[in-house]
Amino acid sequence: MKNALRVLRAERNWSQADLAERLSVSRQTVNAIETEKYDPSLPLAFKIARLFGKLIEDVFEPEEPARVEREELET
């Protein structure tokens, strides 16, 4: 899953450690999410979105368009 975490964090001049502390996770977790090696759980994804004052879909984007979107594109 793609995400805008690195950009959002950079906009606020937060280090990975700063963000990790705000989210109560380890810095490794923040790094793994940013490098798209790990997809966060839904509660953590909501927490991230809320922290940046965004909607969850503004922060996270699926690799492929959702099935409904694909069907709309096909018709």
Next chain:
Amino acid sequence: MNAPTKDTRRSGTWICIATAAVAAVVYFAARGLLENPALRPPLRTVIALVPVPFFLFFLLTELRLMRRLDELERHIQLEALALAFPAVLLLLLTLGLVELATPLSPADWSYRHVWIYCLGFYGIGVAVARRRYQ
């Protein structure tokens, strides 16, 4: 409920390591005593069971630590166990078959020797899973 802080996770890790170290010391002390043939049952049985409460205490602190871990670290632990458990099963099944094929020396292949492979497989599992998310 608030998520555990880095400090509480770190202190939990050290408590877990300390209880594991105590359990290991008690285990090796019991093992050392049991190698003395002068000791007779039922004292031998009592000594063999002395480490059990220490292992149980370690198990409790380890479970408490697991609950404090963040979600990625839990994921890593799960993947490590997913590798280690079948590997240990495979080892035990293979040893069982080899034992049927040819007698294995109890001096090298007994319960008190095989446990180290469990730790080894778990360590490999943690290393593999951690590397995946680095």
